[in-house]
Amino acid sequence: MMAPPLRPVPRFSRNARLVLRQRYLAKNKLGTVTESPRMMLWRIARDIASAEQHSSSPQHLHTLAHKFYALMASLVFLPNSPTLMNAGRPLQQLSACFVLPVEDSLESIFEALKQQALVHQSGGGTGFSFSRLRPHGDRIATTGGLASGPISFLRLFNVVTDVIKQGGTRRGANMGVLRVDHPDILAFIDLKRQAGEMNNFNLSVGLTDQFLQAVKRRRTYALINPRTGQTVRRLPAVSVFDRLVQAAWESGEPGVLFLGTINRTNPTPHLGSIEATNPCGEQPLLPYESCTLGSINVARFIRLQRGSPAIDYDRLAAVIPLAVRFLDNVLDRTTFPVPLIETHTKQTRKIGLGIMGFADLLIRLGIPYDTDEALRIAEDLMRFIQSQAHEASRQLAIERGVFPAYTGSRLQAEGKIRRHATVTTIAPTGTISLLADCSSGIEPLYGINVVHTVMENVHLERPHPEFLKQARARRLPLERLRDTIRQYESIQHLTWIPEDMRRLFVTAHDIAPAHHVRMQAAFQKYSDSGVSKTINLPPSATPQDVAQAFLLAHELGCKGLTVYRSGTRAQQVLVCSPLLPC
Secondary structure, three states: OOOOOOOOOOOHHHHHHHHHHHHHEEOOOOOOEEOOOHHHHHHHHHHHHHHHHOOOHHHHHHHHHHHHHHHHHHOOOEOOHHHHOOOOOOOOOOOOOOEEOOOOHHHHHHHHHHHHHHHHHOOOOOEEOOOOOOOOOOOOOOOOOOOOOHHHHHHHHHHHHHEEEEOEEEEEEEEEEEEEEOOHHHHHEEEEEHHOOOOEEEEEEEEOHHHHHHHOOOEEEEOOOOOOEEEEEEEHHHHHHHHHHHHHHHHHOEEEEEHHHHHOOOOHEEEEEEOOOOOOOOEOOOOOOOOEEEEEHHOOOOOEEOEEEEEEEHHHHHHHHHHHHHHHHHHOOOOOHHHHHHHHHHOOOOEEEEEEEEEHHHHOOOOOOOOOOHHHHHHHHHHHHHHEEEEEEHHHHHHOOOOOHHHOOOHHHHHOOOOOOOOEOOOOHHHHHHHHHOOOOOOEOOEEEEEEEOOOOOOHHHHHHHHHHHHOOOOHHHHHHHHOOOOOOOOOOOOOOHHHHHHHHHHHHHHHHHHHHHHHHHHOOOOOOOOOEEEEEEEOOOHHHHHHHHHHHOOOOEEEEEEEOOOOOOOOEEOOOOOOOO
């Protein structure tokens, strides 16, 4: 299919064009870029449309490819990075999120290491639960020796990640999970309190309902050997919780996963319990499952209504079914790195349609992020997206059939027909939000001027365009403004900036931890999977702030939580200037 004149012409920012050249555009053997951004989007659109070639006419495929192209070129929707990198190219691995099992045997552990390397090489990220491994010092019947425990094997997975580059573009990402009732939990909690440990892993403690009840009642709880199922000792739950809180306060890790909440909404409990997530926590997955993600840039759905800005729900309703169809096609166009992943992924056909640009949307609506009105907008918006996406999945089920594991699923029990076991999620959208030139995921602005670190030693500075637009309209001194916003994560103390402007442009560190959590919970209410959000805390935050955030998140129905107190890591992905970490 020859590339016809394509409309619209994508208007990528300077930063986006740099990221595209570094990571996404096709190159020849000499490393020279051989395609333009427009050619890249047409390559992707044509490839994803071709999933329907066995049931559609050439004219339908041509029309559908144009629709997919326009969806991406207008920057209202972008799929996850592996789709952008690999669609229509030899690798053809299009999924971002994977969970691999680690059973209690050397054979299983080293098979998981091999599979991890293959997934990372193909551009995906991996999640693991190490909870099934026998604890340190446990007996090994076959040799009479003592087990080294999950921590030692975690370090092995971390080292393997160091030596595998994802398609030569970025180092792989991992999530390591250990249940709170594993005998080695205290060593796991303390892992990242040691500088330089596990730099390729996010860590999360899998909290159980029983443990959280024991914390509230100030009781002890059992540590259980996963090999025998026997209690090995009991610990005061409050002491373990306080240790977890202290570690998270010091380094931002571990985060927490609420295993009870996750499994109460597991769409396919007949296939097993969920024990782990992808690296950013928004995709709880069964072993060998993967998930394909895509995000709608909601900042581009504004219209004037009686002279005031409002969300254009009509346009949004037109985009959602096309985005769901795109993601469904991606599943059928993916060449999976491991045969078992293809088998398990296609059993449930999980997709994750989410959003980006939420903070920008609020700014254009004139609503500060840290208000009850912003929470109401979040619920209304995500309720609408989930409803429309579920209907799109239902229509595809009528057209193409339900997911194979439908019989026995929670959806069947509820009388709901869908093509996908999960449809909506909230991903962090780190790099694709740079391409779309919008705020990431559902996060507030990190700063008014932010420097993103993408890949090693590539730093991209972005002063917020709407802030500069309003500053020009108010005739503020731009040079002074540019210099100032490079130095501070917040502008609330800059009294020479108008008060209403300061109020609208609140940043992550201006926002109370409880409001961060409530925002995550508002989106979780209408997300089939999970929600990726960081509860950013100022340097002055206390361990008690962290403890309250964890408990509130569980109370409000979140599936997990990650906190980060600014300045507690030597390297941060986001800073206010290359020299001044926020």
